[in-house]
Amino acid sequence: MAKNTFREPERIAQQAQQKKQRRKLKLASWLNDFIGLDRLFGEDNSWPIRHIDRILWVTFLLIIYIGLNHNAERLVRRIQRMTVQVDELRSRETVLQADFDKSGKQSEISKRVASLGLSDSQTPPHKIVVKTHEH
Structure with missing residues (x-):
């Protein structure tokens, strides 16, 4: 049977570091194989290859920022057109x-009914008074 022992914190940290490094290297090596980044930056300059995930993330954020700016400008122009139409x-x-x-x-x-031959009455209207006990 296996013996229960405490894990060493250094060893756990090293294992986590190795997993993280492998994951980064997997993306970097795939991009390097696919695009050939080492030819572009040179064999001795591996900085862009190591930080490709951050570079892609910043690029994605910039694209989103530009898209939102265009959308906001389009909405402002539409609001201005609608304001003119409302006025x-x-x-x-x-x-x-x-x-x-x-x-x-x-x-x-x-004036309109004068062409039909109608005109206003020159005599004032008569008030008709009905007593309650007469009818």
Whole structure:
């Protein structure tokens, strides 16, 4: 049977470091094989190859940043266009409301019906009074 013993903290840290290093090296070696980064940067300069994951992450963030900037500018232009349209519609509504209010006046109505041969009565209206006990 196996004997229970305490693990050494140094050994655990070394194992974690080795796993992390293997993972980084796997990505770096794959990119190096696929693209040939060692030919681009030289055999003795391995800094870009070792830090390729950080470089790709920063590149991804920059692309997202540029995309969001373009989106914001497009939205600002759309808001400006809509503001102009709203102002035009508001002014048109004000003019139509003023024309409607003016057309409902008695003087305007009498001008329109004069062509039909109708005119305002010259005598004032009569008030009809009905007593309650008469009907």
